[in-house]
Structure formats: C-alpha cells, structure tokens
Amino acid sequence: MTLNMGPQHPSTHGVLRIALELDGETVLRAKPIIGYLHTGMEKQAEYKTYTQSIPQTDRMDYLAPMLAAEKLLAIEAPLRVQAIRVMLVELTRISSHCVWLGTHALDIGAMTVFFYCFREREKVLSIYDQVSGQRMMSSYIRVGGLVMDIPDGLLDRCQKFVDEMPAHIDEYEKLLTKNPIWLARTQGVAPLTAAQAIAMGATGPTLRGSGVDWDLRKKQPYSGYDSYEFEVPRGTNGDAFDRYQVRIQEMRQSVRIAHQAIARVRSFGERGEYRLRDFKYVLPPKEEVKTSMEALIHHFKIVAHGFFPPVGEAYQAVEAPKGELGFYFVSDGTPRPWRMKVRSPSFINLQSLPTMVEGRMVADVITAIGSLDIVLGEIDR
Amino acid sequence: MALTPERVEERLRAAFPGMSIKRQEGPAVRDHTVHVPAEKIVEVCTFLRDDPELQFVMLSWVGGVDLMPRTPRFEVVYSLLSIPNNLRFTLKVAPNDENPRVPTVCGVWPTANWHERETYDFYGIEFVGHPDLTRILLPDQWVGWPLRKDSPLGYQEVSFTHNTPNRIKPSPSLTRLKPKKVKYRAQ
Numbered sequence: 001m002t003l004n005m006g007p008q009h010p011s012t013h014g015v016l017r018i019a020l021e022l023d024g025e026t027v028l029r030a031k032p033i034i035g036y037l038h039t040g041m042e043k044q045a046e047y048k049t050y051t052q053s054i055p056q057t058d059r060m061d062y063l064a065p066m067l068a069a070e071k072l073l074a075i076e077a078p079l080r081v082q083a084i085r086v087m088l089v090e091l092t093r094i095s096s097h098c099v100w101l102g103t104h105a106l107d108i109g110a111m112t113v114f115f116y117c118f119r120e121r122e123k124v125l126s127i128y129d130q131v132s133g134q135r136m137m138s139s140y141i142r143v144g145g146l147v148m149d150i151p152d153g154l155l156d157r158c159q160k161f162v163d164e165m166p167a168h169i170d171e172y173e174k175l176l177t178k179n180p181i182w183l184a185r186t187q188g189v190a191p192l193t194a195a196q197a198i199a200m201g202a203t204g205p206t207l208r209g210s211g212v213d214w215d216l217r218k219k220q221p222y223s224g225y226d227s228y229e230f231e232v233p234r235g236t237n238g239d240a241f242d243r244y245q246v247r248i249q250e251m252r253q254s255v256r257i258a259h260q261a262i263a264r265v266r267s268f269g270e271r272g273e274y275r276l277r278d279f280k281y282v283l284p285p286k287e288e289v290k291t292s293m294e295a296l297i298h299h300f301k302i303v304a305h306g307f308f309p310p311v312g313e314a315y316q317a318v319e320a321p322k323g324e325l326g327f328y329f330v331s332d333g334t335p336r337p338w339r340m341k342v343r344s345p346s347f348i349n350l351q352s353l354p355t356m357v358e359g360r361m362v363a364d365v366i367t368a369i370g371s372l373d374i375v376l377g378e379i380d381r
Numbered sequence: 382m383a384l385t386p387e388r389v390e391e392r393l394r395a396a397f398p399g400m401s402i403k404r405q406e407g408p409a410v411r412d413h414t415v416h417v418p419a420e421k422i423v424e425v426c427t428f429l430r431d432d433p434e435l436q437f438v439m440l441s442w443v444g445g446v447d448l449m450p451r452t453p454r455f456e457v458v459y460s461l462l463s464i465p466n467n468l469r470f471t472l473k474v475a476p477n478d479e480n481p482r483v484p485t486v487c488g489v490w491p492t493a494n495w496h497e498r499e500t501y502d503f504y505g506i507e508f509v510g511h512p513d514l515t516r517i518l519l520p521d522q523w524v525g526w527p528l529r530k531d532s533p534l535g536y537q538e539v540s541f542t543h544n545t546p547n548r549i550k551p552s553p554s555l556t557r558l559k560p561k562k563v564k565y566r567a568q
C-alpha cells in the first residue's frame with residue numbers, strides 16, 4: 001500500500017510530504033517530497049545587496065551569513081560584539097531546542113512538556129523583543145557588528161534567565177527522561193550508525209547522537225568560541241533517545257556558555273562599541289551621522305549602494321541548533337552577491353530519514369521526523 | 382602535523398599525474414579551491430575519501446554557479462570535509478555550456494543525491510548516473526532553470542533599470558510563465 005503522509009500532517013512540522021510504501025504497518029520504502037515552501041531565496045539574494053538579504057536569512061539563522069560576508073571582506077567584529085553575539089545565539093539555541101522538545105514530545109503524545117517548553121521560549125523571545133524590537137527574525141546581527149547597542153538592563157534579564165534555566169531543564173527531564181512511555185517510543189527507534197550519519201552528511205545533534213565528536217564551535221571556532229569552556233555531548237546508539245539526550249545536554253552547555261558570555265559583555269561594559277569602525281563596509285553610528293559630514297557621506301553610500309566586497313568567494317559555516325548551517329558567497333565585486341548558496345542543515349539531515357525508518361513501523365516515522373528537528377522554511381528556502 | 386590544503390593538493394597531483402589540476406587564484410578566494418576535469422570527478426572523490434592520510438569522509442554540500450558571460454559558463458562546487466583531519470577542501474568542475482553533464486558522485490557519498498538534484502533543479506546540469514534525477518524544490522512541471530542568470534527573477538519587468546544597464550533580458554521561451562489575468566470584482 002502506498003500512503004502519503006503530509007503535506008498537511010501535523011507532525012511533519014510544516015509542509016513535508018512523505019510517500020510511504022507499506023506492508024501492513026511496516027514501512028518498506030519512504031520517500032520525502034519537499035519543496036512546498038520554496039520561495040527562491042537564493043535567486044532573490046542575487047538581486048539584493050548583502051544587507052538587504054538579512055531579513056530573508058533570518059528565517060534560517062542569525063549568524064552564518066554575516067560571518068560569511070565578514071570572511072569575504074576579511075574583517076572581524078570587535079570582541080564585545082562577538083561576546084554579545086555568542087550570548088544571543090546561545091539563547092536562541094536554548095529556545096530552538098525548547099521548541100523542538102515541546103513539539104517532538106507533543107507528536108509522541110506527551111502534551112504537558114509542550115507548555116513548559118513554550119513558557120521558556122517566550123522568555124527568550126521577549127529578550128529578543130527588548131533587544132531588537134522583534135520577537136523572532138530580529139535582523140539584529142549585521143555585517144561588522146550589530147544594529148544598535150544592547151538596551152539597559154538586558155544583561156540582568158539574561159542573567160536571570162540563565163540562572164533559572166537549569167531548574168527548568170530539570171523539569172523537562174523529570175517529565176521525560178525516565179518516563180516508560182517516552183523510553184518505549186524513543187529508545188532503539190530510528191537508529192543511525194556513525195558511518196551512516198557521516199555518509200548521509202548529517203550534522204549537529206543528529207551526528208553527535210550517533211557518537212561522532214563533531215561540533216564546529218570546538219573544531220572550527222568562530223566568534224571566539226575557542227575561549228569559552230563547554231563540553232560537546234555525544235550519544236552512543238544513535239537512536240531517537242540519544243538525540244534527545246544530546247539536545248538536553250546541549251541546552252545545559254548553552255546555559256554555561258551564556259553565563260560566560262554575559263560576564264564577558266559586562267567586563268567590556270554595558271555600553272560600548274557595537275560596530276566595527278570601518279565605514280567602507282559598516283554603517284557609521286547614527287549620532288555621528290547627525291554631526292559629521294564624512295559619516296553622513298558613508299551613510300548615504302552604504303544605504304544607497306551597499307558595500308563593495310572584493311572579487312572572490314567564501315564559505316563559512318556555523319553550528320546552528322540544527323546542524324551545520326553554511327553560506328557560500330561568490331562575489332563579482334558589486335554590492336550584490338553573484339551567488340548565495342545556503343547549506344541548510346535540515347535539508348541534509350532529512351535525507352537520512354529513509355535510512356532511519358525503512359523496515360520499521362509507521363508510528364516510528366513520527367518519532368524519526370521529530371528527532372531530526374527539521375524546519376521546512378530552511379529545507380525549501 | 383596537521384593536514385594542510387596544500388598537502389591535499391600535492392597528494393592529488395601525485396595520485397593523478399597528467400590530469401589538469403588548477404588552483405583557483407584571486408584576491409579574495411578565501412577557501413583553497415582546486416579545479417579538476419569533469420570526467421575525472423568520481424575518481425578524484427573516491428581517492429580523497431579513501432586515502433588514509435586525507436579521509437574526506439563527508440561531503441558537506443554541492444552547489445552550482447552560473448558565471449554567464451564567461452565560458453565555460455557553469456561550475457559545480459563540491460565542498461568536502463575531513464572529519465578526522467578537521468579540514469575543508471573545495472573542488473570545482475566546469476561542464477561544457479550547451480549540454481552540461483557531470484558524472485554523479487552518489488556512489489561515493491550517498492548524501493550527494495539531494496544536492497545534485499538541487500543543482501539539476503536550479504541549473505539544469507545533468508548528473509550522469511544519478512539514481513533519481515528529478516526536480517526537488519520546484520514543481521515537476523516547471524519550465525526553465527531558475528538560477529541561471531538568463532532566467533528572469535519573477536514575472537514582472539522591474540520598473541527601474543538605470544543602475545543595472547547590463548541586465549539580461551529573459552529568454553523568449555519563458556514568456557509562457559506569465560501570470561494569468563485575474564479579473565477582480567467588487568463584492
């Protein structure tokens with residue numbers, strides 16, 4: 001029997017369709033069919049300046065495109081900016097994992113966890129609201145720095161959040177980690193061996209759940225991650241339960257990194273440098289634009305034309321909550337990228353779905369999709 | 382000693398004498414990039430994956446680039462990752478213009494499957510030997526290759542073209558993608 005799961009199935013987290021070939025309840029073949037959310041972001045980016053593409057890439061991640069553009073320009077953001085970025089992306093990682101845990105548990109039938117997780121996610125989103133004026137997709141990180149300085153009292157608020165967070169993670173674990181139903185639904189389900197995970201190009205918690213020690217924050221550090229103390233959790237069996245454990249541990253590690261980052265931002269001062277002072281590429285601060293002729297000219301040039309990167313190409317990847325998110329720019333020296341290629345982690349992780357579910361039950365497909373933590377907006381781009 | 386991209390290139394030259402291997406030069410080429418002939422890509426990739434010193438066990442991504450006025454026009458980019466050596470290495474091949482074909486590397490890394498489908502979908506580059514070369518992100522009935530530079534961005538002509546004088550006009554075969562005329566009626 002052939003069965004279409006999706007594209008409107010609630011557990012597919014968007015519009016994913018899977019053509020399942022079944023024998024009774026056993027899955028013989030699974031074929032993910034994607035593209036329902038395709039918006040042509042890569043094409044559109046070729047017609048926009050680098051800065052204009054930011055709101056689009058926000059639908060995927062906050063950091064990677066800026067870093068790729070910075071690599072292309074061979075500039076590096078000031079240390080204080082890097083600390084703020086690390087603080088915010090780690091909070092994002094916590095919120096992303098909260099959403100994942102809530103919805104994954106909801107799919108499997110543990111409804112309560114969802115409400116707990118979304119409570120914490122709201123806190124992160126309102127921190128984002130305070131920082132940038134938007135709850136999600138904040139476009140806060142820019143090439144060479146940030147949009148504006150962090151508001152007063154933000155650090156205290158972040159500090160309060162990361163102080164409280166470990167107790168909340170304990171709550172989630174109390175609900176799930178030893179729950180016999182949860183164990184029955186996840187342990188040994190949707191396994192992926194280390195060799196399979198590597199061959200399928202899986203990254204992020206999916207790869208680490210299979211026991212491979214690979215975290216770009218450790219291995220190819222960016223934004224000063226090499227100066228933070230944290231561990232990279234790993235699984236052993238590569239099943240859905242291991243991926244769950246990896247993400248829970250990752251939330252704890254993110255709290256640890258965020259603690260250090262907050263302390264570091266404090267040491268640089270609550271107010272301070274938030275942009276690189278290289279006005280060929282970065283907008284001058286607004287206060288200067290109002291008083292200095294030169295800053296005004298730079299402001300106009302960058303707003304009207306955009307900045308002119310050198311001819312060349314660069315690829316930069318970051319460890320996003322879902323895996324390796326990379327951006328590849330080809331520049332022809334004009335303010336618009338000649339080509340922007342997105343290496344989106346969900347797209348590639350989803351490819352290993354058939355490996356996970358073939359020969360197993362239909363109900364395990366739901367667990368497998370959930371444990372991959374996919375976002376269709378990023379898959380279809 | 383940590384493996385360097387220069388060493389990878391050296392090993393590659395030693396393993397394939399007589400094959401043209403060209404390092405990409407440029408003021409801002411930030412990653413070590415090497416051009417190899419399209420017909421040799423499978424052998425090169427198998428070598429890079431299996432060599433005990435190099436061990437490029439993961440294919441990070443594959444993508445296409447259209448450099449239109451230039452010939453050869455297309456490039457296919459392979460970004461390789463060696464997990465044991467913590468190193469990235471970029472390979473490029475340039476298929477010919479009229480009939481862009483590249484052998485598939487699905488047999489080397491299964492992950493190449495979707496990447497190559499995506500590249501086919503966007504650029505119309507055919508991957509010879511691919512198990513299921515169909516459109517992946519666009520609808521099956523789509524006409525044209527949207528990320529080619531001579532493919533228009535959308536249905537409408539842009540209003541102001543003063544700052545893009547060299548803009549390429551959409552090819553005539555794509556006119557049938559024009560939107561249907563919709564009559565709006567007052568409620």
